[in-house]
Amino acid sequence: MSDERYTREELAALEVGRTTVSPPMARFIVAAFLLLVFTVPTLQELIGLKGKVPDPASIFYDNFSNAFGPTPSDSLIDRIDMVNDRLLQAVKTTEEELEDKTLLHALFWPMQKTLLLLGKGNEKVLPGKDGWLFYSKDVDHLLNAEYIVSNTHPGKSATNDPVSAIVDFRDKLRQRGVELVVVPTPVKPMIYPDKISRFRSAESLPLYSSGWGNIRARLEENGIHLIDPAPLLTSYVREQKNPAYLRTDTHWTPGAMETVARYIASYVYSQLQMSFEQIKYKRETESVVNQGDIAVMLKLPTEKIRLDEEVEIHPVLTGGSELWRQSSSGNVLLLGDSFSNIYSEETMGWGNGAGFGEQLSFYLKSPIDTILQNDQGAYVTREQLAAELARGIDRLKNTKLVIWQFAARELTQGEWKIIELPESRLGGSDDFYLVPTGEERLVHGEIRDISRSPRPGSVPYKDNIITLHLVNVEDAVSGEVLGDCLVYTWGMKNNELTKIATGKIGETITMKLQDWAAVESEYAALRRSALDDEMIEYEMPNWGELIQWQK
């Protein structure tokens, strides 16, 4: 309908006036719509009050009640800014929690299953052929143009260049007489493009990101010892007729991982001509069944549908049949991410004692030390090494060789910051309390700073540790004043946020603390979110468990 005599507003009013609908039908449409929009939150609240799901009122209250709490700054502008930041955080968390915990998930998961068959995953998951699942970030690594311009892209600083960061790290290690081998581990679509696209044959060569040739050339020009496992894995698939990657997970299979470990061991001895203390290890065979991390990211109800797969792992044992352990006296230090952890870290669900470190040690026939953390392989393990040096723990004392394993997608998506390796102890100030080894202590403290845990299902791991800086800490029993405290604690466990993960600055909590060293071997490989203040990160940490929250 268009008529030059009328304005747009008049036309619209006329048009609305011409709506043809019977009164009962109009009433039905309105009633059905109102029923829908009112029933969902009402039911959620009612069921939530029974404690079965989080109730929306509590979600709103918990997130917004603290936004206007005390602010440490005296400046009005700073205080407004701080409150505004808290409100923005509250908005984000509230929306995420309402969406994640909605009852509607139970109603719509069959729809998700159908869409999966039609090739639709979600923001994190790309379904491939024959039940193979891919992590979207891995596919982005191969498609994005960002990589080829990583040095010149206006949004990226020079320190975000992987080559500069790798060369800098190698130089800093060389000053301490340590060699570096870099192992950018291929992501699944590099080896299995044929499981995504029917236009690619299974026999073809691995795919690389478009700027890989340039990066490789620059690394080689700078004399970096680079091991690219991609050709090895392609041959492994072709010759062994075994899968190199798990169908529903981002990571490699035990067999593929062992092939790479064997190759690195032979490279170290034959190409680098290095020699280490020799110990003989043996291996066992175990079977593990689990659902891959990409399958978990689909957020299907696990009680109704599981995408399990089975693998055979080979835990490494000492000559005396004891489980392999990392050794700080080893001449090799492995820095690695979840590709190193997957068959080593029990919480990842694929067994333990059979990870990349174990297999390297087995093929090198030598004890090795490890610093492993899931995700962000571009910097977190270097950062952890630097933090330990700053705390006076010299992980490089006996080291002749550092093997640095990280996922290849870090080359395009990682944070390649330059990290200093302190020459001497920087942290360990007397103001920071450390629970004596072997003891436990119940304390009250006020949260001065807290790191953020990732949202469950948004990252390819299900456990995460967060970091707290507590001030005004005192013994809960004796009242003894203990000062400040750096505490590591669970932020996300088995894809569920812990209560303390939603803790806010200024809140007082009661925690049971123990020395971090007592649990380090168990939890050190898990991804930890660090505080922004680098200097506080250099203090010696405690391990904490939340006992009580004093709102």
Added chain:
Amino acid sequence: MVFSSHIFLFYFLPASLLLYYLMPGRGRNFLLTLLSYVFYSWSNPLFCLLMFFSTVVDYCCGWVAGVASYSKKMRKTAVAVSVLTNLGLLSIFKYMGFALENYNSLLQIVGLSAHSFEVELSFLLPLGISFYTFQSMSYTIDVYRGDARFKKNFIDFSCYVSLFPQLVAGPIIRFKEVAEQLQSRIHTVEKFARGVAFFSIGMAKKVLLANGCGKIADLAFASSAPGVIDAWYGAVAYAFQIYFDFSGYSDMAIGLGLMFGFVFPKNFSSPYKSTSITEFWRRWHISLSTWLREYLYFPLGGNRKGSGRTAINLAIVMLLGGLWHGASWNFIIWGALHGIMLGAERLAGKEAIYFRLRRPVRVGLTFLLVVIAWVFFRAETLPQAMNYLGSMFGGVSASPNSVLLAGVFYSPYSLFCMGISALVVWLAPQTWDWTRDLNTVKAAAIFFLLAISVGLLTIQSYNPFIYFNF
């Protein structure tokens, strides 16, 4: 807060409807204003201060401009203050960084880098600022021109500026279009029911079609070198995405307006069915083209100064229209391309140069031109746009990795999204026409679409809104 979100649909909207219909008539505009500020603060509470500032300035300027007893000079000054304040806000928050960057580049070219500015000052772009400043400014101009009466009631005026259904992405409502509705509006079940129909269709356009096509477009434009077919597929996917994203939002805005008793005018009229670029701009983002026509094209002289000047005026309007979308050379080029095509058609008697061809061919060729221009709109940088166009026309060899695109592009779901989108774009009636008669079958379709949209919203997190960035 976006309309197609869990929090809006199941918390903000029911709470707003409940409070609105419980509130006696006199307080409803105040309540709507309050709700609109809550809605707006969801993106950043501090942005509310800016909107409030713009509202107060235009209210005062409108008052001065609208009182006949004030001198003409004073009334003119009030309009100037209003225009300068709104354009000033836009310049600071949207264009300053871009202007300084270009100024510095220019100095570098002429060898005077020493005089360049430090471009460290950067602001977050307040959500919807391009929409509400244009809307608010039009009030003072309309009052000055005598097209509208100044609003004494500050609450009513605040309600007009901040009205949440159309606040952040339009349609841009001129004051004279809603002045009477702010005073009194009719609430009927029929109107509400049609609002539900508009809202559901808009939501389906957004969630089912725009998001599905958006995923394809995102991958294509992020790819370093897609093949020819993939590049075209990605560009067409973007054309579909932006249309369904924006027209879906407009439908939802119109639907929400109806639920609260307002009637907003049409913003889209099947633009991809156009047989020329001139026709396209009569059908695309009608509220912006109307605004630009009334407040820029006509003051420039419109078509009253000969065909050559008309073509130039059109080019200027489109160039500034492009810049309105964002501070980047890509938007300027996009606007310029449309300006040139409009100017050429104007010189050819408001017809496309291919006007002798059969209608389906003319529609196809117009769509093709629009798709090519969209590449500048979608690409993040000028080199990326040129690279992408190179891929579309075979000037850039495809990366071996582009085979991965095929896995996503030609999955049954993607093909389904693209197919349905094409059918809706070229064969389906407009929302205004389809919702005119509401019967049982249509009611079933409305709730089916709403349920599917809610389902997809529940299970997927990919939900961008393109026009929020403008």
